[in-house]
Amino acid sequence: MRRTLMLMVLGVLGAPALAHAAEGAASGSWVGPFAVLAAGVGMAIAAGLCGLGQGRAVASAVDAMARQPGAAARIQTAMIIGLALIESLAIYVLVVAMILLFVQPIK
C-alpha cells in the first residue's frame, strides 16, 4: 500500500518533467530535454546505489573494528580506500552527466 502510494506520488511529480520534455521535443529535437532527464535520473540512481554500497562497507568495517580494536587503524585505512573506490563509480556517472549537460555531444 505504501509502495503504491509512493509510486503514485513519484508519477505525479514526474509528469511535468515529461510534459516539459515533450514540449521541447515538439519545438526542436528530442535530444536536449532527454539528455537533461538522463543526466538527472542517472545521477540519482548512481548516488543511491553508491550510498548503499558505502553503507555496507562502513558497516563491515565498524563490525571488524569492534571485534578487534587492535587492528582498528589498518581496518580504517582499508575502509577509506574502499569508500573512495566505490565513490569513484558515482563520479564516473557525474562525468557522463556533465558531458551530457555541458559538452552536449548530440544536439
Place this chain on the structure above:
Amino acid sequence: MGVIEHAPIVHLPGIPDHVTYTWLVMIILTALAFAASRNVALVPRGVQNLMEVVLEQFLTLIDDVMGPEGRRYLPLIATLGLFIFGSNLIGIVPGTTGPTANLNTTAACALIVFVAYHAIGIKKQGLGHYLKHFMGPVPALAPLMVPIELISHLARPLSLTLRLFGNMFGGHILLAIIFFLMGLDGLIGWALSGSAAGAVVGGLGGLIMIVFTVGFLYPLKLLVALLQAFIFVMLTMLYIAGAIEEAEHSEHHSPPASGHH
C-alpha cells in the same frame, strides 16, 4: 557555464589558466623544498621539521603497502602526492582555477603512473617474464585472461584520471552554483534590492547559505582534497607493488614482510 564562471585572479595572456596555476604549485613546492634543505640540522626545526614529518608519513605508507624495497620509489610517490595535494588545495581558493579540476593535469598524472608501473615491472622482471603474468595463473586460460587483463590495465589510468577530475570539478561546479544562487544575482542581490520581502527572505536565505558554505562545504572540499591525493598515491603504490611483487612468488618463496600482502 559562462554565466556562472568568471576569469581567475591571475591570468597570463596566451597561457591556459590551469597551466598558470600548475606553475604556481610548482613554485610553492620548490620553495618549500629549498627552505627545508638549507642548513640541514641533525635536530630539525621549522620547515625542515615539517617536511621530515611529511616524508615520514610517506615512508610509513610505502613500508605498509610495498615493503621496504619500495622505498626507492619514494621520489615518484611523494612528488605525485604533494603535487596533487597542492593542486587540489589551490583549486579550493575562490578565484583560482585548480590544476586538477582540468582533465589535462589529471590525465598527465595518470599517464605518468601508467608508464611508470609498467616500466618498473619490466625493469624488475624482464619483458618476457612480465608479459607472461598477463596470461593468468594457468596457461590454458590465456586466451580468456589476456583480454581481461588488458582491459583492466587500460582502465586503470582512465579511472585515476576521472576519479580525481570528477571529485575536483564536481566540487568546483557545486561551489559555482552556490555562489550564483547567493550572490549579487541571487539571494543577496534580492536582499539589497530594497524590497521588504527581499530583505527578509534574501537576507535570511543568504545568511543560511553563507553559514552552510563556510561551515560545511569548504571543510568537505578540504577533506576531499586530502582524500583524493591519498587515494591517488595509494593506488599508485598498489599498482607498483603489483608490478614488482610477482618476482617474490616465482623466485624466492620467502615469507612476505609483515604488512606486505
